[in-house]
Amino acid sequence: MNLTESNLYEELRTFLQEHQVSKNETQIEQHSHDESYHKASPPDLVVFPESTDEVSAIVKVANAYQTPITPYGLGTSLEGHVIPYDHGITIDFSQMNKVIEVREKDFLVKVQPGVTRSQLNKELKKYGLFFTVDPGADATLGGMAATNASGTTSVKYGVMRDQVRDLEVVLADGEIIHTGSLAQKSSSGYNLNSLFVGSEGTLGCITELTFKVYGIPEHIVAARASFPSVNNAVEAVVSILQAGVPIARVELVDEPSMKQVNMFSETRYQEQPTLFLEFHGNEAGLNYDVEFTKEIVADHQCEEILFEKDNAARNRLWEARHNLAYAYVHGNPGKKLMVTDVCVPISELAGAIEHAREKVNELELNGGITGHVGDGNYHILLMMDMDDPDEVNKAEQLNEQIVDYALQRGGTCTGEHGVGLGKMKYQQREHGEALRVMEKIKLALDEKEILNPYKLVHQKKTRL
Amino acid sequence: MNLTESNLYEELRTFLQEHQVSKNETQIEQHSHDESYHKASPPDLVVFPESTDEVSAIVKVANAYQTPITPYGLGTSLEGHVIPYDHGITIDFSQMNKVIEVREKDFLVKVQPGVTRSQLNKELKKYGLFFTVDPGADATLGGMAATNASGTTSVKYGVMRDQVRDLEVVLADGEIIHTGSLAQKSSSGYNLNSLFVGSEGTLGCITELTFKVYGIPEHIVAARASFPSVNNAVEAVVSILQAGVPIARVELVDEPSMKQVNMFSETRYQEQPTLFLEFHGNEAGLNYDVEFTKEIVADHQCEEILFEKDNAARNRLWEARHNLAYAYVHGNPGKKLMVTDVCVPISELAGAIEHAREKVNELELNGGITGHVGDGNYHILLMMDMDDPDEVNKAEQLNEQIVDYALQRGGTCTGEHGVGLGKMKYQQREHGEALRVMEKIKLALDEKEILNPYKLVHQKKTRL
Structure with missing residues (x-):
């Protein structure tokens, strides 16, 4: 088939309305990047389907034209998942x-x-x-x-x-x-x-x-616990898990990140390595869990543990935690966010975070460490000046070292952000021969390789 | 390749010892069936590898000879998974x-x-x-x-x-x-x-x-609760789940099955529809859950709830529950076990079990109903005389009706026993077009179709 881009547009317009197919510059720009440092690349068209049948019809057209398809939600991804490096059609699901x-x-x-x-x-x-x-x-x-x-x-x-x-x-x-x-x-x-x-x-x-x-749990209690060192905080988490406390949330925020939190969220939390905790359950069981946890954190040199039982204070606490990435972005205008995302077995977490801090210091980078430490998942948040090749290079080195450390200890290169473009280079190292199985599945289900090209698995065609 | 069976044996013996490759009649017989009613079929050879490398070498030989491979654990499956209908090599993992x-x-x-x-x-x-x-x-x-x-x-x-x-x-x-x-x-x-x-x-x-x-949980409490009807018992389970009680076990055993339990396990449990329950947690939280559950079951006409706090009584309770299938087999010499295994959304469970009891009665079959009712998964245990075509036919009709009822309500044809041979006929009905995806994956990873043929997915070759 020798079909041009304008044919593609016409074809889509046979079943989509005018406002559902966009070549508008603002739309194209908005769909050319995500929230990370990954290089932008524009789609040719953005479509806004309103039903499954419309999505099916769009994909059929794309298949006939061998045009790449990139699904798009809100663009909050951190590894370039939604960036259409091979252009084609971006399907925006907002409708x-x-x-x-x-x-x-x-x-x-x-x-x-x-x-x-x-x-x-x-x-x-x-x-x-x-x-x-x-x-x-x-x-x-x-x-x-x-x-x-x-x-x-x-x-x-x-x-x-x-x-x-x-x-x-x-x-x-x-x-x-x-x-x-x-x-x-x-x-x-x-x-x-x-x-x-x-x-x-x-x-x-x-x-x-x-x-x-x-x-919604019958009772919820949230807490903030500060420690003299990140290591103390992480060891406390391991002990809480070992003790079988059914903790609902346990987040680490290190000292530099607590500073960013206070600056952005206008809070006055202690600027020490901190665990944000939450307990869900019936009142009796929860009180028991809370008392037990107090004892455990005390054993790990916890300097202060403060409980927030009312809704407003609890929401403020989690909002502050959630806004951490935005706090970094806000505090570093003109720079781009890179976040590492390894996950290690819990027995390796303290060592991994210690290693991470050493590497950040060695490379003289400015990065905060935070994480869902109950899962062994932690992030280094780095703000990069993309015009400074030395800084970009150092950040990439750091990512590489963090991933290597995790993989050598049975961990994974991404606990939650996904592979996208950013973690493809680690897939062979992490999965070995299993990557061949993934490639076979990909080709069995998408032989023309039109679905989100250049993401997750290596593909045979090299169109880039 | 034109290689005979004796070549295959010789080839395997180049890296396996004599006791690791068996054509012994008893071994062949033992590996020709599982614990269910499914028709027996013998493997040509049984191998007993002692390492991953040996398994790899065995599969490489099988691949070269295009000989079917059937992995075998202990043969406790209930849908014919381990029966080598296409003969070939059974890999017994007991070593x-x-x-x-x-x-x-x-x-x-x-x-x-x-x-x-x-x-x-x-x-x-x-x-x-x-x-x-x-x-x-x-x-x-x-x-x-x-x-x-x-x-x-x-x-x-x-x-x-x-x-x-x-x-x-x-x-x-x-x-x-x-x-x-x-x-x-x-x-x-x-x-x-x-x-x-x-x-x-x-x-x-x-x-x-x-x-x-x-x-191991800090505290464990088990209980038996008897109800006037199966429906009351099931509604009680739904209420327990709705209330958010983190129940660790909740098993239904109907009246005929309680009789089998008492006969086989020499217990004197009340012969009424019964829930076997268990709670895990810290003492305070667990006491609260237990009290709450008592109130809930009382609302559903529970006639008696007995708690077993010591280990021995608790173990006796669960052993009796676990031996239920064996109790049926033991109580019906010469007959073969067929167990239905649908799982439905919990909101559909009461209706599904009522429908099941009606169908069992209509077909004049002798079957007990039991199940992991907290998951919406229940079983009808039927003892069949395989020489009575009328009885076999009725049992198959029942299975069909039970599966249809479940699939129409968003359920699945097998909650835990698997597809094997027995549930293949329902795969198209349950999965529709998704079955094509499964077939593509199967062929992408096993193009010669040597791995456990005639199980789970339909295959292109029809060697049967």
Whole structure:
């Protein structure tokens, strides 16, 4: 076929309305980057489907034209997932933003992919329910499934993959499938839910999601605990987990990051390595957990532990924690954010964070360490001047060293941000021969390689 | 290639010792069936590898000869998974039965596939740890991963798939891969862990497993609650879940099954629809949960609730529950066991069980209903006279009706037993177009279709 770009536009316009297909400069620019340091690259067209059938029709056209497809939620990704390096069509899911069904009795909700986390929680509150996965950014549910997002509450409730019961997916040929069912568990067929969660738009476009939600806990207590060193804080977390305390959140924020928090959020928290903690449960069990935790942190030289029992103070605490990345961006105008994202077995966490701090200091970089330490997942937040090749080079060296350290100890190069473009170079090192299995699956499901090219797995064609 | 069976034997003997390759009649017979009603079929050879390298070499030979491979744990499967309908080589993993490593601090354990559940728990007890997945049978860990086993504790701790962090797998060409890492969570690459868990030996042979274990709970309380009807019992379960009680086990055993339990286990439990319950936690929280549960079951006409706080009585209770299938087999000499295994959303459970009882009565079958009702998973246990075509036909009709009911309500045809041969006929109905995706994955990873033929997915070749 020898079809031009304008033919493509005309073809899409046969079933999409004018406002649904955009070549508008602002739209093109907005869909050419994410929230990270990764280089921008524009799509040729942005489309705004309003139904699964429209997505299917768009993908069929793209397939016929061999045009790349990049699914787009809100662009909050940190590894370039939504940047269309091979141009083509970006599918923006913002118009597919309905909460379709809340099945209270089953603790299930069905949504379109463009629904955001905060929109969903607002709706769920009416039913006394909440959605647990909390990556900080107010991402779309489609995007969160595509990257297997997680965050502060995963230590208790699990990651995105643990919540998903069923996805509706449009495949590379436009066929529509369902990857699961509404049953709590199943041993029927290969588990496609978990394959498509985290596949970053490289195997299909998610057009509907059904997943687990939870009853709002009877009691919630949050706390801030400060320690003389990061090491003390991390050792305290390991002891809390060892003791079997069913902690709901346990976040580390180091000293430089506490300074950023206070500056941005206008809080006056102590500028010491700090754990932000949260407990969920019935009152009796929770009081027991809280007392036990107090003893444990005291054993690890905790200097102060402050509890926030009322809603407002608790929300302020978590908002401050969530705004940390924005605090760095805000505090460093003109610079771009790079965040490392390794996850290590908990027994290796203290060593890993110590190593990370050493490397940051050695390279004379300005970086804060924070993390979902109950999962062994931590981040170094770096603000880079992209025009300073020396600084960029150092940041890349750091990332490399952090990843190597983690992989040598049974860890992973990305705990929650995903591979996108940024972590592709580590896939062979992490997965070895298993990467061949991933490539085979990719080619079996997307033989023309039109789905989010240059992301997650290496591909045979080299169009870049 | 035109290679005979005796060439195959000689080829295997170049790297396996005499006792590792068997044509012995007893061995062949033992590996020709599982614990269910499915028709027996013998392998040509049974091999007993002692290392991953030996498994790899065996699969390479099988690949060269295009000989089918069937992995075998202990043969406790219920859908014919281990029956070699296309003959060839059965790989018996009983000699790969070592607990390789217990990583206490990480709550992880690494084992060979032939380790059994009870063997593992005996070892873990030394560390104050336990393995949660509890399908009743003392299956091997390799088999449990292959079928995504679950059981009584899944309502709290999840199924086999939720525990697995990494598998070592020998692929169809003999290559050895690792499907995951030791990290608690990862967004790196496609999730191969969940793809291989539940793949029933059709994508590769599991040669090593690393998975999650838990600290033995501080306090455990078990209980038996009797109800006037199954419906009351099921509604009580739904209310317990709705109330957010973090119940660790909640099993339904109906009246006919309680009679079988008492006969086989020499217990004197009340012969009424009964819930077997268990609570895990700290003392304070657990007392609260227990009191709350008492109120809830009372609201659902519970006639008697008895608590077992000491270890011995608790173990007796669960042993009686676990021996239920054996109780049926024992009480019906000469007959074969068929067990339905659907799982439905919890909101549909009461209706599903009522429908099941009606159908059993309509067909004048003799069947007990039991199940992991907290997950929406229930079983009808039927003892069939395989020489009575009318009885077999009725049992098949029943299975069909039960599956249809479940699928129409968002359920699955198998909650935990797997597809094997028995549930293949429902795969198209359950998965629709998604079955094409499964077939593509199967062919991409096993193009010669030597891995456990005639199981789980339809295959292109029809050799049967």
